[in-house]
Amino acid sequence: MEAALGLVDMATLAELKGVTRSWRALAQRVLCSRLCHRDGQPVPTRLDEITDLDVEQLIEAGRPGDAAVAGRMLPGLARLYGYGYVVDVAAVRAANLECGMGDRDRPSLLHGAAKDALNSCISGEGEPPLRLTIAAVACAGSGVICGIPVQQLREDSVTELNLSNRGLQVPAAMLVAYLIPATSVLKNCNLLKNRFDVELAKKLAKMGMEKGIMLSGMTCDQTAATFSGQSLEPADAILIASDLKFMVVVTTLYLQVNGIGDEGAIAIAEALKVNAVLTTLSLFNGLSKNEIGPKGAKAIAEALKVNAVLTSVDLGFNSIGDDGAKAIAEALKVNAVLTELRLYSNKIGDDSAKAIAEALKVNAVLTKLLLGHNNIGDAGEKAVRDVVKGRSGFQLYL
Known part of the structure; x- marks a missing residue:
């Protein structure tokens, strides 16, 4: 059996550790043989016997965070191997890496004296890859590095950590991602208003969901969340959408005058599918950048088809266009709770207005609709006015 497991991938072996005690022991032996065995040396049988760790295999298997866990759990760890380099763990522990965070023009975690100090701990030809240097810091870095209490x-x-608006670049955010798997008590880590990309944010959000960590500074027990005008x-x-999935009492989310774009709107829409308490959502832009377009509007529309509590949505000053507006019109045909919808200044034309009018023929719940500052002509305007004519208390703004 052990020989057969030698052919199994890393991710599967890690999962097998959680099946039974016997599977755990077997998987640990195979992993130890694969990751901690150097030629000419016996395979370690106890944690305190492990001196070498192949972090390249961990990283390539999507488990870079195990390097940080190893730094805590393996007292005799002396060397990290990977990508043709060897990292001296004791040297990294002793190195002064507390200053010198990289910037957008330097695709590295550190620069200056701090980068030189880290590189002096790594042997091999040329510049070591970023993922290896981050693993080395996560495993053995001392003190505070790049503003992060590594x-x-x-x-x-650490139970709470505020890293909001620290100018963290992608490498620093990767360091946080490498450290999160080592934590069990961290419950709130605010990472908003930094400088990392969508893909890394998605990875962090996935980790936050798995570990139960809030990533936006919100708390599970707050009833209203306001992020207006913060250039998000x-x-x-x-990250905010990830937190919404934990929140059980929040009823209002204000994200207006930000630039969350389609990717942000899609994430919020996914959260709306599982959040059963939010009633008011404001996503109007007003910045003329990172506007929500048709893709984001379609995602919101899909969420409206299944969300049973949201009563007010503001998408004003975006660019959802005709395709986005038509998608929302389709959602209105099945949504039975939304009472207020704001779509002003969204590049909506006659065809979209007519689609909304058709939806209103079967939707008797909506009582307030804002469609001003669009490209709606007389025909579209007439279609909407005709369908709501005679509805007591209906507020229509064209």
Whole structure:
């Protein structure tokens, strides 16, 4: 059986550790043989016997965070191997890496003296790859690095952490992602208003969901969340959406005058499918950048088809266009709770207005509709006015 498991991929072996005690022991032996065995040395049988770790295999298997866990759990760990390089763990522990965060023009975690200090701990030809240097810091870095309490996170002694608006670039955010798997007590880690991309935000959001960590500074027990005019970008909205899935009492979310774009709107829409308490959502833009377009509007529309509590949605000053507006019109045909919809200044034309009018023939719940500052002509305007004519209390703004 052990020989057969030698052919199994890393992710499967990691899952087998959680099946039974016997499977755990067997999978651990195979993993240890694969990751911790150097030629000419016996395979370690106890944690305190492990001196070498192949982090390349961990990284390529999508488990880079195990490097941080190893830094805490393996007292005799001396070397990390990967990508043709060898990292001296003791040297990294002793190195002063507390200053020198990289910037947009330097695709590295550190620069200056801090980068030189880290590189002096790594042997091999040329510049070591970013993923290896981050794994080295996560595994053995001491103190605070790039504003991140690396050592405390690795030792699992941090319950709350505010890293909002610290100018963290992608490498620094990757470091956080490498450290999160080592934590069990961290419950709130605010990462908003930094400088990392959508893909990394999605990875962080996935980790947050798995570990139960809030990533936007919100708390599970708050009833209203206001992020108005904070220049938030798509990555920020992805983190906020992740937190919405935990929140059981929040009824209002204001994200107006931000630029969350389609990616941010899609993330919020996914959260709306599972959040059963939010009643008011404001996503109007007003910045003329990172506007929500047809893709984002279609995602919101799909959420409206299944969400049973949202009563007010504001998408004003975006660019959902005719395709986005038609998708929302289709959602209105089946949505039975939305009472207020704001679609002003969204590049909507006559065809979209007519589609909305058709939806209103079967939707008797909506009582307030804002369609002003669009490209709706006389025909579209007439179609909407005719269908709501005679509805007591209906507020229509064209």
